[in-house]
Amino acid sequence: MELNMKIYHGSQYIIEKPEFGKGKVYNDNGLGFYCTQDIELAKEWGCDNGLDEFANCYNLNTENLKILNLNDKKYTILSWLTLLIKNRTFRITNELAKSAKQFLFEHYNVDISSYDVIIGYRADDSYFAFAEDFLNNSISLPRLEKAMKL
Known part of the structure; x- marks a missing residue:
């Protein structure tokens, strides 16, 4: 596993700092902040009703996770x-x-x-x-x- 991972979160909003607990309870793994290493997939997730989408980018240090x-x-x-x-x-x-x-x-x-x-x-x-x-x-x-x- 990479020590530092570049991950993306697709949204209709710019989210500078991820915050746990703001998402939907009924997602795949329950409540969480869903990300991907695929920027195109993040854009797809963020696209809704023809509105602009953002692929928020984060660096995740996995050392103590x-x-x-x-x-x-x-x-x-x-x-x-x-x-x-x-x-x-x-x-x-x-x-x-x-x-x-x-x-x-x-x-x-x-x-x-x-x-x-x-x-x-x-x-x-x-x-x-x-x-x-x-x-x-x-x-x-x-x-x-x-x-x-x-």
Whole structure:
């Protein structure tokens, strides 16, 4: 892991200093200050309703931070999906989906409460639809994995 990371936060506003707790509770990893190392992705996140967007740039010193990397080989996409299910509202269409949700909580749950930084997949609305389809048994695990790498 890099000791100093250049990261970007997409917004309709210039944010000189990140402040925890101002975001939405129902985002992928819960309440947090979401950033990316991809400036173009930050611009995309900041663009809403045709308004100007800003890619706020920060240097993050990771030396004393506890980092959860969901892309690490010890985790699977199911770990990320379980975290997503905990923080977003899913449309569950049948009993099988309810059972699948319970199975994921029992076998793939990751406690994020002690981490400062979480690295992993993103789930904007288009990606979220794939996760919801997987939970409702509409797409396979390989298809979900492929979609998340787009």
